[in-house]
Amino acid sequence: MNEILVLAEHRRGELREITFDLIARGRQLAEKAGAELVAVVLGRGTDGFCATLAQYADRVLVVEDDALRDFNSEPYQAVLAQLISERQPLLTLIGHTACGLDLAPSLAVQLDAALVTDCLEVEIDGGKLTAVRPAYGGRVRASLQAREATHRIATIQAGNAPSPRARDSAGEIVKLQSPLAEEMAYKKLLEYVDTAAGEIDISQSEIIVSVGRGIGDPKNITLVEDLANALGGVLACSRPVVDKKWLPKARQVGISGKTVHPKLYLAIGISGAFQHVTAIKGAGMVVAINKDPKAPIFRVADYGIVGDLFAVVPTLKEKIARAKAGK
Amino acid sequence: MDIIVCVKRVPDLAEADIVIDRSQRDIEKDDLVFDINEWDNYALEEAVLLKEKLGGTVTTITLGDEDAEEVLRRALAVGADNAVHLDDAAFAGGDAYATAKALAAAIREMPYDLVLAGAQAGDDGYGQVGATLAELLGIPHATLVTSLEVDGKIARVRRELEAGLEEVMELGLPAVLTIQTGINEPRYVSIAGIRRVARREIDVRKASDLGLSAAEVGAAGSKTEIEKLSLPPAAQKGDILEGSTAVVAEKLAAIFASKGWLG
Ligand SMILES: Cc1cc2nc3c(=O)[nH]c(=O)nc-3n(C[C@H](O)[C@H](O)[C@H](O)COP(=O)(O)OP(=O)(O)OC[C@H]3O[C@@H](n4cnc5c(N)ncnc54)[C@H](O)[C@@H]3O)c2cc1C
Numbered sequence A: 001m002n003e004i005l006v007l008a009e010h011r012r013g014e015l016r017e018i019t020f021d022l023i024a025r026g027r028q029l030a031e032k033a034g035a036e037l038v039a040v041v042l043g044r045g046t047d048g049f050c051a052t053l054a055q056y057a058d059r060v061l062v063v064e065d066d067a068l069r070d071f072n073s074e075p076y077q078a079v080l081a082q083l084i085s086e087r088q089p090l091l092t093l094i095g096h097t098a099c100g101l102d103l104a105p106s107l108a109v110q111l112d113a114a115l116v117t118d119c120l121e122v123e124i125d126g127g128k129l130t131a132v133r134p135a136y137g138g139r140v141r142a143s144l145q146a147r148e149a150t151h152r153i154a155t156i157q158a159g160n161a162p163s164p165r166a167r168d169s170a171g172e173i174v175k176l177q178s179p180l181a182e183e184m185a186y187k188k189l190l191e192y193v194d195t196a197a198g199e200i201d202i203s204q205s206e207i208i209v210s211v212g213r214g215i216g217d218p219k220n221i222t223l224v225e226d227l228a229n230a231l232g233g234v235l236a237c238s239r240p241v242v243d244k245k246w247l248p249k250a251r252q253v254g255i256s257g258k259t260v261h262p263k264l265y266l267a268i269g270i271s272g273a274f275q276h277v278t279a280i281k282g283a284g285m286v287v288a289i290n291k292d293p294k295a296p297i298f299r300v301a302d303y304g305i306v307g308d309l310f311a312v313v314p315t316l317k318e319k320i321a322r323a324k325a326g327k
Numbered sequence B: 001m002d003i004i005v006c007v008k009r010v011p012d013l014a015e016a017d018i019v020i021d022r023s024q025r026d027i028e029k030d031d032l033v034f035d036i037n038e039w040d041n042y043a044l045e046e047a048v049l050l051k052e053k054l055g056g057t058v059t060t061i062t063l064g065d066e067d068a069e070e071v072l073r074r075a076l077a078v079g080a081d082n083a084v085h086l087d088d089a090a091f092a093g094g095d096a097y098a099t100a101k102a103l104a105a106a107i108r109e110m111p112y113d114l115v116l117a118g119a120q121a122g123d124d125g126y127g128q129v130g131a132t133l134a135e136l137l138g139i140p141h142a143t144l145v146t147s148l149e150v151d152g153k154i155a156r157v158r159r160e161l162e163a164g165l166e167e168v169m170e171l172g173l174p175a176v177l178t179i180q181t182g183i184n185e186p187r188y189v190s191i192a193g194i195r196r197v198a199r200r201e202i203d204v205r206k207a208s209d210l211g212l213s214a215a216e217v218g219a220a221g222s223k224t225e226i227e228k229l230s231l232p233p234a235a236q237k238g239d240i241l242e243g244s245t246a247v248v249a250e251k252l253a254a255i256f257a258s259k260g261w262l263g
Helices: A017-033 A047-054 A073-087 A098-111 A218-230 A239-243 A274-280 A309-324 B038-054 B066-078 B096-108 B129-137 B191-196 B245-258
Strands: A003-007 A036-043 A059-064 A091-095 A114-119 A121-125 A128-135 A140-146 A152-156 A172-176 A187-194 A207-211 A234-237 A264-268 A285-290 A303-306 B002-006 B009-012 B033-036 B057-063 B082-086 B114-118 B141-151 B154-160 B165-172 B175-179 B203-205 B224-230
Touching: A003 A017, A003 A073, A017 A036, A017 A091, A017 A121, A017 A152, A036 A047, A036 A073, A047 A059, A047 A172, A059 A073, A073 A098, A091 A098, A091 A121, A098 A114, A098 A152, A098 B096, A098 B129, A098 B141, A098 B154, A114 A121, A114 A128, A114 A140, A114 B224, A121 A152, A128 A152, A207 A218, A218 A234, A218 A264, A218 A309, A234 A239, A285 A309, A303 B245, A309 B245, B002 B038, B002 B129, B009 B066, B033 B038, B033 B066, B038 B057, B038 B066, B038 B114, B038 B141, B038 B175, B057 B066, B057 B096, B066 B082, B066 B191, B082 B096, B096 B129, B114 B129, B129 B141, B129 B175, B141 B165, B154 B175, B165 B175
Parallel strands: A003 A036, A003 A091, A036 A059, A059 A172, A091 A152, A114 A152, A207 A234, A207 A264, A264 A285, A285 A303, B002 B057, B002 B114, B057 B082, B082 B203, B114 B175, B141 B175
Antiparallel strands: A121 A128, A128 A140, A140 B224, A187 B165, B009 B033, B141 B154, B154 B165
């Protein structure tokens, strides 16, 4: 069918932001291809989601089932595989998120579909799927093309799409019978756990001084902490610092940590990976200190210092102390 | 408990100048330093930790050219019992699907209760091989695993979601789990340790040994192809402060002061 399918992602009763990225992307593609934009909602008690999505999509397909209440790749895959085989959409868009990563690859195998993951840009032209995606941790861009296949799936990186435009009138909501027969025994969700809660909520801070893997050794962290104190800010960090257990998870900035909106975000020895910088978009000013002039962090920094943090940080602390003392 | 762990040798680009090669489809790799993929290193450690706790074997497998052997040696030094190297010119240029297909063909013939892989590789970053492999093997999977306990025929795992949230799941074994960084603290491997396993035998297999034709693997067996690589625009958003350390620190302090942040 001449449809672009978009999988709505929701968690704990809320549609996730990525859904709107997918809708916006899907709309652009649908317009170009003269196709319809179709949102797919899998869940339980989804009336609110459907009403919201119908403002944007030409059609909302809903499958309700207890097994779909929370995301689980197994029932999701079973339902989507059937839906996609029946409808033969031009393209199916899924978020490149924890859900999408768990779902898209095995779904693609079941459907014998061509899959491109973590796309920044996607085009579908005469049934041919091409995409631009990052490689080498975002330091290279790769243009890919999918070979001829019956089905095409792309997972889309979060946070790069414009806001979706509402339709003049609400799209149609179509309830479909759940194809799930018996309970699937393989994979069960037991509970959600919040690991980022802790002694401090860095997302409330106005000034954040953040340290990355460039710090090299946990005993050097006091250097950065001293600077944070001099600025009256809080100490935060990138993921590797938490992975190595040098600082607690509550201090991690990024897609799997905290999203922050300080007036100042000072990144020290942080390269600027997508998963990190996507969470500092709301910062008033970003300053980076990094010895690598090509570090991607400089692409988002308002001010940058190219240099060795072990020289720059103590000097900066001293200058700040002096300025504060009015000298 | 028999565990298989998939590993990949990737270039470490931390301090490297990246140059796109003449084919435009790859980067110049001659001057790069290579190592085990960061995520796979955590997967390897997790496999060895499980073996130390529950007994059994760890078999490590990689697909790659002859240089890829060094990550297998490393895995043996860490504690893997066996090493399998899928090495054939026909495997070259494969996408995540083609790679998973070759891995699946090899793994299908081995005894296993659990297959571990990295959640993604630092080079291609597809994040696709582990779950693709699971589906090809017809077993369940969980991606982005941050903790793992095995209890008989059940694995209880935590999967990382966004914003610090994790989900606790149970899976029936055998299963494929893709491992996220931070799940453990990978042990240090000394050169001497690697030297000690220099003579251990590595099981090298070609596509034909796996019952696969050249058309089914590598670039020919892929569902996607790279048309072109490019370097993202170096566009700097803001100002790079120039001068000696003292000068740039002074400039930055002055900027902070002008904002009224220095009280
Ligand atoms: C699913 C998923 C979720 C993720 N979630 C997050 C997340 O929430 N948060 C996060 O941060 N990352 C996250 N990551 C990891 C992310 O991809 C990067 O690996 C990580 O952000 C890199 O951290 P870094 O910049 O500190 O380290 P690196 O990339 O290693 O960068 C270190 C930097 O320090 C610089 N440096 C080294 N020495 C010095 C010196 N002496 N002086 C000055 N500079 C120096 C180097 O030039 C380099 O730029 C996630 C990844 C995945 C796959």
